Amino acid sequence: MSSTDISINKDVHHAHEEHDHHHDQNFFEKYVFSLDHKVIAKQFLFMGIFWAFVGGFLSILFRLQLGWPEATFTFLEPILGGWIENGKLNPEFYLALVTMHGTIMVFFVLTAGLSGTFSNFLIPLQLGARDMASGFMNMLSFWIFFLSSVVMFISLFLETGPAAGGWTVYPPLSALPEAIQGSGDGMSMWLVAMALFIVSQLLGGVNYITTIINLRTRGMSMTKMPLTIWAFFLTAILGLLAFPVLFSAALLLIFDRSFGTSFFLSDIFIAGQALSNTGGSPILFQHLFWFLGHPEVYIVIMPAMGLVSEVIATNSRKPIFGYRAMIGSLIGISVLSFVVWAHHMFVTGMNPFLGSVFMFLTLIIAVPSAVKVFNWIATLWRGNIRFTTAMMYAIGFVSLFISGGLTGIILGNSALDIQLHDTYFVVAHFHLVMGAAAFFGMFCGVYHWFPKMFGRMLDEKLGFVHFWLTFISVYLVFMPMHYIGIAGFPRRYYNWTGFETFNIFTDMNTFISIAAILGFTAQFIFLFNFIYSIFKGRRATENPWHSNTLEWTTPVLPGHGNWPGPLPTVYRWPYDYSKPGAAEDYIPQTVPYSQTQSSNLPNERDFE
């Protein structure tokens, strides 16, 4: 805020004068290479939304193929060009679509878009910190993610297509460009993009953990933190431990592809020709991949759980049921997530005894998950529920988490998995429990914290329409998939009309595709609402939801440093809603017990 800074920045001002709103930072410092966690959070959010539309669009393309296998798609030629041959989608491009849909959604939207947005935005605000521990590392985290996004996006337009070996990129398919077009340059770019992505996630995660441990404001003990922060904290720890392992696997795969090593390759014949690679083990890759891959699904779902806990408590006007049990179950899920990876590999010829150990550990995850679901429902129970859009998404999250979680018990069983492995049953399971559910958590977060991000409200009527269309179409898409999965319908198949067994599912696949198109179209309502409300939405107050946590004690649009005056002091936990005897139905964390004598419980009298 000093005059010297202004004069330093003058020489960088040119050409962007029109964007400068008379602030003492220039356009680049304020909006592009910003060190402010709130701006970085919005950057992650915009990138996440962009990637979500790309990923969703890819899924519509392959749903067209699955829903109408006999149709001609010449109308797609303007977009897909050479990938439409004689009105038919190129089968290898179909595989690329599936691969990129998975990669984009899991990593770029639900990891970077979700954690990146809400961890960055909420950690300093809800802890009472001025900013992240290292603003520079935070900025670096976003821009490395941006670089990774650019590489991944360019790979979509390669002549040989993007990576096509599935989002799990199992070798030898992904290691041999001779095997499939998508394992050529597309796969190289996939690996480069993912390596950059991992670096970005590690930089972000280190920052989140350091901030939560070190920069809590006065009075904010670990057990006074909102559950959102607990979720982000454990998510970051999972990322810190799991992503380096994926990095190792990717590095070895890069060596196999480009330097002639044989970590994952052995005794392979292509077109009658033996490759020179001997001694590698493709199963080794699966172990390394899933050691990341399984924690990764919790990296996706846990931030959503945190957001949902907060929104449900606020909008039920009730304290969260079982605060410590919620923390305990998050910790339980985090620990268990590292010892269940082999349940993705039941049919790789694994020792059945080992299989039963992993089955046992996997099924234990049902316990902390059930604790969480029980607590959410118990929080809703007899609450003064306000059905804001965020609240509906939170309840939708719980619904999807239950329906998707139940099939997890079936899939976690190593005997049943023999039938269900790699069928649409798996697709239905993980889309409900981690895909759609995490999306619902993300929407819940966007609708709830939009006022603090942009100082304006999202339109609730449009939000209502958006919610119901999304909620209905999600179930219409994924429920039928369970049936075709049980019938043995395999995933990733381009065409199944040639199989007598699966012919009867033509109508059901068409139905799923129509529902998917409906769901995707509904997202444009959100997009319109989002962009419109940033500029023209109803102006928000400081605390529109009458919420307790610290971010609502900041000005409507908090500046750099978050609180204009001194940092707030915390006196109580964040869930004092509808406390008997209190004047209002919420008591913010910054209100000392001495001011609320009428509502203090006997054990709180000591703090007065």
Add this chain to the structure above:
Amino acid sequence: MANFPIEDQNSRTGVHPLKFSLWLIIISIIMMFAAFTSAYIVRREEGNWLEFNLPNILLINTFIIVLSSVSMQLAHNAAKHNNMGKLKLMLLITLGLGTAFLVGQWYGWADLVQNNIYFGGTGSNPSGSFLYVLTGVHGFHLVTGLIFVLIVFMSSLKFKIHSKNMLRIQLCTVYWHFLGGLWLYLYIFLRINH
């Protein structure tokens, strides 16, 4: 420009946030090598594993890196006692020993190639490739460590490191000890599994 330095904020653990971040980064590097070495063990159990002798120079390198850790610690202590001459000398010795270690690793690779143990290509076996990967990735991190020591050395020339300004050299010392310890682990691991 309201840029709040970390020092203005209250750190709850008494540890400087950057130091805390460094420990977290170290944990992520440990996880990476844990992945490599466990992959090594799993792969070795599966058979078709070429056994060969480790280059002898690796033992010499191990001594060199242990010595460099000692000189780094001495540099740290010198800074604490404001002994500028000794600080610069010890940082230089650390830089020299670190470089010597890297050169020694390079000779180790040359030794492997002479014994027909190749990184990739026809006739290479994962057992050899793993050795190259472990030493190579460790070497890469050692280069980053050397750059860090160089930065600290540069700022010591400008008298920016003394008993009242220890953060930078503290971070550097922690990181350098970690790299030495990591190599010790890798060397013992390779000795046991050969």
